[in-house]
Amino acid sequence: MPTPPGESGTEHKSDSTPTNALPINELFYSLQGEGRLAGVPSVFVRTSGCNLRCWFCDSYHTSWEPTHAWQSVDDVVAEIAGHDADHVVLTGGEPLIHDASVDLLDRLDALDYHVTVETNGTIYRDAPIDLASVSPKLASSTPTPERPPAGVDASDGPDAADVETTADTEPSPDAVAAWTERHEADRIDLDALATLVETYDTQLKFVVTDESDLDEITDLLQNLRARATTPIPNGDVLLMPEGTTRDALDEHRNRVAQLALTHGFRYTPRLHVDLWDDAAGR
Ligand SMILES: C[S@@+](CC[C@H](N)C(=O)[O-])C[C@H]1O[C@@H](n2cnc3c(N)ncnc32)[C@H](O)[C@@H]1O
Ligand SMILES: Nc1nc2[nH]cc(C(=O)O)c2c(=O)[nH]1
Numbered sequence: 216m217p218t219p220p221g222e223s224g225t226e227h228k229s230d231s232t233p234t235n236a237l238p239i240n241e242l243f244y245s246l247q248g249e250g251r252l253a254g255v256p257s258v259f260v261r262t263s264g265c266n267l268r269c270w271f272c273d274s275y276h277t278s279w280e281p282t283h284a285w286q287s288v289d290d291v292v293a294e295i296a297g298h299d300a301d302h303v304v305l306t307g308g309e310p311l312i313h314d315a316s317v318d319l320l321d322r323l324d325a326l327d328y329h330v331t332v333e334t335n336g337t338i339y340r341d342a343p344i345d346l347a348s349v350s351p352k353l354a355s356s357t358p359t360p361e362r363p364p365a366g367v368d369a370s371d372g373p374d375a376a377d378v379e380t381t382a383d384t385e386p387s388p389d390a391v392a393a394w395t396e397r398h399e400a401d402r403i404d405l406d407a408l409a410t411l412v413e414t415y416d417t418q419l420k421f422v423v424t425d426e427s428d429l430d431e432i433t434d435l436l437q438n439l440r441a442r443a444t445t446p447i448p449n450g451d452v453l454l455m456p457e458g459t460t461r462d463a464l465d466e467h468r469n470r471v472a473q474l475a476l477t478h479g480f481r482y483t484p485r486l487h488v489d490l491w492d493d494a495a496g497r
């Protein structure tokens with residue numbers, strides 16, 4: 216069943232769950248596909264559970280239908296060390312909803328890993344983060360009955376033919392409607408964004424669905440620049456095409472690249488999708 220509003224989906228630990236543990240959806244070795252470190256071999260740690268519900272979420276099984284096994288931080292560190300890599304990417308779901316993410320980050324810092332945290336920018340935590348890869352969520356990410364999660368068979372939706380069924384269950388219309396409100400209320404927290412930008416080396420990575428997203432990006436940057444005490448150069452602003460398949464990116468990437476050129480922002484590919492399409496664990 217989908218996680219109701221107010222829950223991240225990972226609250227229920229069993230008695231045997233280690234106290235210092237994370238709900239791990241997957242851990243894999245791949246090339247960083249997004250952002251300024253695209254192409255760098257990295258170990259990815261994907262925690263489960265999210266405080267938002269983007270309709271397009273490419274990690275449906277960490278948000279709409281969270282699945283995971285609880286693993287101690289010790290075990291996660293040991294599994295990372297089993298790969299020959301000096302870069303780690305902590306992602307999710309939303310990794311910063313979990314207290315134990317800070318323990319993991321402390322451990323990786325002591326071992327001298329370069330760690331990128333992929334976050335939606337609604338939560339600030341004080342932790343050793345080498346690159347905060349912040350992806351604030353625009354209005355076009357909000358799920359609605361007409362724009363239900365992309366992991367679900369949207370046979371009633373306008374783009375039904377384009378939506379793949381990847382889940383064996385789907386959120387009810389009521390659950391989607393409840394998340395419309397909660398997602399819209401929570402998706403932007405200017406204080407959290409400003410503190411992240413001030414504290415960490417940060418890239419702002421916006422998922423672009425169409426041209427109308429650019430007005431919101433420009434407004435948000437103006438507000439954030441007014442609030443933050445450190446500068447936010449356009450070079451730290453990256454536009455990323457929405458799409459979980461090579462075919463979807465083929466349709467969108469040139470338009471998004473052109474928008475980056477027009478506005479003086481950077482463009483980031485989704486290298487893993489270009490290389491491996493929608494394969495799991497890449
Ligand atoms: C699954 S999220 C996990 C981290 C965090 N919750 C966040 O949203 O930044 C990882 C990255 O994938 C991006 N993403 C998710 N679904 C996408 C899609 N359909 N197309 C393009 N980017 C997507 C997010 O914006 C984020 O940059
Ligand atoms: N190769 C690869 N690069 C990525 N960069 C960010 C990812 C994410 O899901 O957060 C991701 C991912 O899932 N795979």
Ligand code: SF4
Nearest residue numbers: 265269272278308335
């Ligand atoms: S914030 Fe990230 S993990 Fe959460 S639903 Fe959106 S893309 Fe998925």
Ligand SMILES: [Mg+2]
Nearest residue numbers: 273274306497
């Ligand atoms: Mg991904």
